[in-house]
């Protein structure tokens with residue numbers, strides 16, 4: 001059984017990010033992969049060594065700050081679990097928390113978990129709009145679609161991005177990179193939510209979680225006609241040819 | 244000065260005529276032009292309203308509340324103007340005043356009831372100096388335009404600070420709204436809805452935590468109607484739901500509501516409405532409060548509210564053969580959930596059409612559909628016929644339904660709005676529920692109108708297509 005932890009579902013839920021958990025859950029269920037979802041918020045004990053997959057969404061400044069100071073208390077255990085292969089998906093505000101520090105819209109400087117080598121500064125104009133990135137999934141260049149909406153500019157210090165920007169602003173609107181990758185940690189600014197329309201990425205996370213649990217990572221193929229249609233329709237609308 | 248005002252008005256009226264001739268629906272252009280000619284035009288026009296201006300703002304329910312208030316005031320015999328067409332930013336509001344004035348710059352009215360887009364509040368308040376400001380509720384809405392809810396609330400609070408003449412009419416059940424009395428120092432009159440007799444149904448959603456607007460601690464709820472609306476209190480600083488002056492009690496399954504207010508002739512007054520949904524009860528309570536504050540007599544208020552017909556796309560009712568057709572505008576997850584609850588309560592079952600666009604006025608980001616609780620439909624799935632998805636992002640809507648647990652065999656995507664409406668009307672359930680985002684609403688409305696039989700329209704009290 002996969003054990004998935006949704007961190008701060010009540011606080012970090014700004015842009016429909018809960019849809020990521022729905023996608024993860026449904027794609028396990030449709031394959032009869034047993035899955036337990038554990039919701040953890042402020043003051044709950046977080047036993048990161050017992051989880052295979054952790055998800056964090058984005059929240060507004062106040063909520064993000066509350067989550068950050070709470071998560072700081074279990075920082076070392078989280079870092080250790082990540083070194084041991086814990087699969088993590090962190091979106092937007094959740095992404096920023098993993099860096100050395102981040103600045104919120106009002107320019108306030110807040111220390112992050114410093115688990116990933118990156119940092120976020122408050123920018124001028126908010127970066128908003130549909131976005132398409134290209135990332136490698138099992139060696140195959142794959143287009144990932146979503147919607148970005150962030151004030152912060154994130155810079156990577158020698159750590160890998162999630163993908164390169166084909167359309168949109170990405171981490172900072174400058175270097176053409178989007179998100180961050182470290183071991184089994186996947187970070188991104190893409191909402192949409194990210195996983196439902198990008199089924200290949202969802203399956204990648206499920207496969208990694210199965211491996212982490214020591215189970216066979218083989219995934220039965222699903223009928224993804226709806227997923228592909230939604231993915232393709234957005235690419236068409238943005239004038240990008242489907243590869 | 245006079246000359247500038249009247250030339251601004253003439254320009255605006257001319258622009259309105261021109262844009263009508265050219266076929267533009269937009270009602271903000273004349274106001275925009277008039278303001279270019281004479282920036283003081285709105286203030287000059289507003290100052291002539293004899294008895295006072297009522298401003299209605301908040302995330303959901305602005306149009307309905309404003310229309311209900313207008314209905315009651317007109318029922319009471321007052322000459323009342325409003326921006327009925329929902330053009331609720333500064334230019335659109337200016338247009339409404341221009342269209343109600345004569346060329347010399349005179350306006351003849353007792354009251355003006357104006358719904359105002361949250362982001363336009365500072366500019367509008369400065370120009371209108373309203374007597375009453377109604378705040379309905381605050382929900383996350385159209386994020387790519389407004390950024391964060393907290394910022395919007397801050398802007399409204401700051402601009403209220405300068406309105407010493409105003410009395411606030413506030414939703415006691417929404418902590419984000421109720422905080423305004425303390426943060427602005429203005430007198431406030433509260434409306435609210437008492438606890439539900441079936442608390443199991445609407446428990447505080449496990450996934451939402453509301454933070455105290457004063458100290459940031461998570462609020463504790465005795466009961467919760469939807470979203471953050473309910474009886475809250477802060478365990479840390481003591482902020483708590485104020486006792487509302489106008490309070491409704493939820494009645495039995497028949498859907499009637501009784502209310503109380505200070506000075507009521509009998510302890511419990513029956514409120515009759517032709518609209519469905521809990522959110523409309525809140526809208527009626529807001530309108531009731533305003534009417535009481537303006538001294539309208541009780542019978543007139545009740546008649547005015549009973550006569551109220553929903554505006555275009557507010558659970559608007561049509562008849563198609565033996566079918567009941569409902570058209571509902573959806574702008575955010577809270578409003579969509581309300582609509583879905585109404586559908587779930589329909590014992591006859593229904594077919595569903597959802598038209599999802601992602602133009603600027605709809606919110607370009609459609610992530611919010613994943614916050615809508617479509618999962619509630621899956622238990623009632625047997626009573627629901629087909630799910631047709633249309634609009635610029637119809638494919639994404641279909642995907643959302645698939646992940647909510649609706650069998651894919653029941654979900655159809657049809658990019659032609661025309662065909663989609665026809666298909667859903669052809670389906671065989673007793674009711675049809677059509678949900679549409681903003682920019683698809685008028686096109687869908689037009690298609691429905693072209694299909695429903697003429698004779699039935701008047702029976703249903705169809706509002707005019709404005």
Ligand SMILES: [Zn+2]
Nearest residue numbers: 455458477480
């Ligand atoms: Zn408090």
